[in-house]
Amino acid sequence: MEVIIQPDAHSASVLAARHIAAILRRQPTATLGLATGSSPLALYAELIRLHREEGLSFQHVTTFNLDEYLGLPPSHSSSYHTFMWQNLFRHINVNPARVFIPSGKVEASDLDKYCARYEEEIRKAGGIDLQVLGIGGNGHIGFNEPGSSLSSRTRIKTLAPQTMEDNRRHFDANDPVPLHVITMGIGTILEAGEICLLGFGEKKAQAVAAAVEGPLSSYVPASALQLHQKAVVYLDEAAASHLHHSEYYHWVHRNKPDEH
Numbered sequence: 001m002e003v004i005i006q007p008d009a010h011s012a013s014v015l016a017a018r019h020i021a022a023i024l025r026r027q028p029t030a031t032l033g034l035a036t037g038s039s040p041l042a043l044y045a046e047l048i049r050l051h052r053e054e055g056l057s058f059q060h061v062t063t064f065n066l067d068e069y070l071g072l073p074p075s076h077s078s079s080y081h082t083f084m085w086q087n088l089f090r091h092i093n094v095n096p097a098r099v100f101i102p103s104g105k106v107e108a109s110d111l112d113k114y115c116a117r118y119e120e121e122i123r124k125a126g127g128i129d130l131q132v133l134g135i136g137g138n139g140h141i142g143f144n145e146p147g148s149s150l151s152s153r154t155r156i157k158t159l160a161p162q163t164m165e166d167n168r169r170h171f172d173a174n175d176p177v178p179l180h181v182i183t184m185g186i187g188t189i190l191e192a193g194e195i196c197l198l199g200f201g202e203k204k205a206q207a208v209a210a211a212v213e214g215p216l217s218s219y220v221p222a223s224a225l226q227l228h229q230k231a232v233v234y235l236d237e238a239a240a241s242h243l244h245h246s247e248y249y250h251w252v253h254r255n256k257p258d259e260h
């Protein structure tokens with residue numbers, strides 16, 4: 001894992017956006033795996049800026065989102081469909097036919113088939129070239145909560161009470177946070193060519209330290225990224241504050257060989 005620590009979330013997100021832009025300029029038909037939540041907001045804002053001001057094109061890009069709340073129609077104000085269109089898609093030239101987000105309105109009896117089809121769509125697109133991830137306070141990635149199989153595929157999951165509490169802020173006061181979600185599995189995520197995990201703020205510090213420097217464990221789903229050959233973790237100082245080897249990560253970052 002490569003760990004990049006920046007003074008704040010904005011500068012870390014700009015670095016991540018530059019990396020994605022370089023991929024899209026090299027490979028305009030790339031497939032991106034996308035996340036929702038507060039962590040990727042500055043990254044998406046920078047991608048929008050690059051599109052508007054520097055001509056970065058998403059015309060031939062395919063996107064797959066990690067997850068969606070079961071029970072929410074796409075039009076719901078707290079659905080991840082709404083989040084993605086508000087915070088990224090409507091500001092760039094993505095082809096709506098190339099946007100894939102799990103549906104929250106799948107009948108229980110169709111779920112297994114639906115999830116298998118989502119995986120099939122990813123395969124048909126040639127796999128995910130780069131997957132963007134946030135990290136939950138309990139170490140989840142996607143909605144793979146602690147205890148998720150490290151080889152899991154897209155499926156239904158039950159949210160942990162802490163995740164429901166953490167995500168309450170995205171819902172209207174009288175709107176319950178759904179208990180169930182569809183999420184790509186950890187096995188699905190690990191198949192991406194590259195992974196970019198964003199972790200910001202003191203609230204993520206413990207989970208980040210466990211994921212980066214702790215043992216590989218299904219109880220810290222993000223620790224599975226230790227198995228990936230190209231996983232980069234972008235942190236602000238607060239999220240990096242529980243790491244023991246920050247100096248070393250800075251050293252490696254300063255002395256990185258030129259890309260070829």
Ligand code: F6R
Nearest residue numbers: 035036037038039134135136142
């Ligand atoms: C979102 C997702 C989640 C979030 C995580 C962090 O699509 O899959 O894993 O990335 O819950 O959420 P924020 O960024 O809101 O702290």
